[in-house]
Amino acid sequence: MGIQMKALLLGAAMAAVACTTIIALILSLANHQTLDRPYSTQYGIVFDAGSTHTALFLYQWLGNKENNTGIVSQKQSCDVDGDGISSYVQNPLAAGESLKKCLDVAKAAIPEGEWKTTPVYLGATAGMRLLSLQNKSFADSILAEVTKTIQSYQFDFRGARILSGMEEGAYGWITINYLLESFIKHTFEGNWIHPKAGKILGALDLGGSSTQISFTPKDTVNKTDSAFNLQLYGYKYELYTHSYLCFGKDQALRKLQVYLHKTAGSSPVISHPCYHVGYNLSLTLNDPLKLSK
Structure with missing residues (x-):
């Protein structure tokens, strides 16, 4: 464990x-x-x-x-x-x-x-x-x-x-398993082999503006918008991958800012797809994420 x-x-x-x-x-x-x-x-x-x-x-x-x-x-x-x-x-x-x-x-x-x-x-x-x-x-x-x-x-x-x-989710999944030698391994004899007992890991990537989850499920991925097929080192992989836009670390902090402004009685002026309809929306060119009263 x-x-x-x-x-x-x-x-x-x-x-x-x-x-x-x-x-x-x-x-x-x-x-x-x-x-x-x-x-x-x-x-x-x-x-x-x-x-x-x-x-x-x-x-x-x-x-x-x-x-x-x-x-x-x-x-x-x-x-x-x-x-x-x-x-x-x-x-x-x-x-x-x-x-x-x-x-x-x-x-x-x-x-x-x-x-x-x-x-x-x-x-x-x-x-x-x-x-x-x-x-x-x-x-x-x-x-x-x-x-x-x-x-x-x-x-x-x-x-x-x-x-x-x-793509971002799938690439992160490949990064993890490539670095852990889950796809291919170099032996002491100088040969590249596919690890027989290699365990493919899933990947959860927390970025600034989005979060991705990617893994190889036991069953076929039925949702076409979440299925990603790959072939690496002669082996095929069917990947479930999904990206949650607006759920990155920075966006979470900005959502908290919006909430605090709202509860304080101010009316934030923002232009951003991550925030709910109902706010006064106007474009702030110098910082699309900046809040203003």
Whole structure:
């Protein structure tokens, strides 16, 4: 029982740190062409654009794969200065500029001859999902600016987009089980094997603007909006995953603020999909989550 609890706690801790990073890379880089250098070291860059901050992760892997899925390791990481990209509604250009420091860090760590074949992805999560619900043009402008910045570098840009809640949940689940070697394990003999007694864990990810729950159920997932099918290292997995938008840590605190304002007799003016109809709604550009009397 103690061992199981430690494994669950370890999984929860890693979900908070690594959500949507190594996962997105594993899924996307499985189809990355190895060109004519099947056993050379290759690189990939992922921007994890969360609701409160953005981080760059640089990965490396050998061109050969295990059952069409790459064996990936993290080479470097870099925290982008400032808040999440969804906070740049008044200055989308600055959202793109904020990425340059970390792009320069990655550029310095990758051999120059590998720049053009290094794929770069940016995946935004619940902060941008909420902004898109509020004002899609603002979200599109921010994504356009971060796209321009990344494309100005000599990397193989593969897109900047807002991940769905299902994707975010599934990627967190893959992160946990990848790091715990539930999918594949490296033996002392130098071989990669599928653990016979490997136990697949579920994942509960508490973010800033949303919470995700993901696990492999005993029965077939009947709800199409919660079923996520994957194939990793030659094995198929049917995943139940659901994202609860507005139930992240930061949104919970802001809901409490709204409640306290209301009980104090004030009339909060907000513009946000997370709050109930009945409040006086008006857009506050400098902070879409800010309360005002």
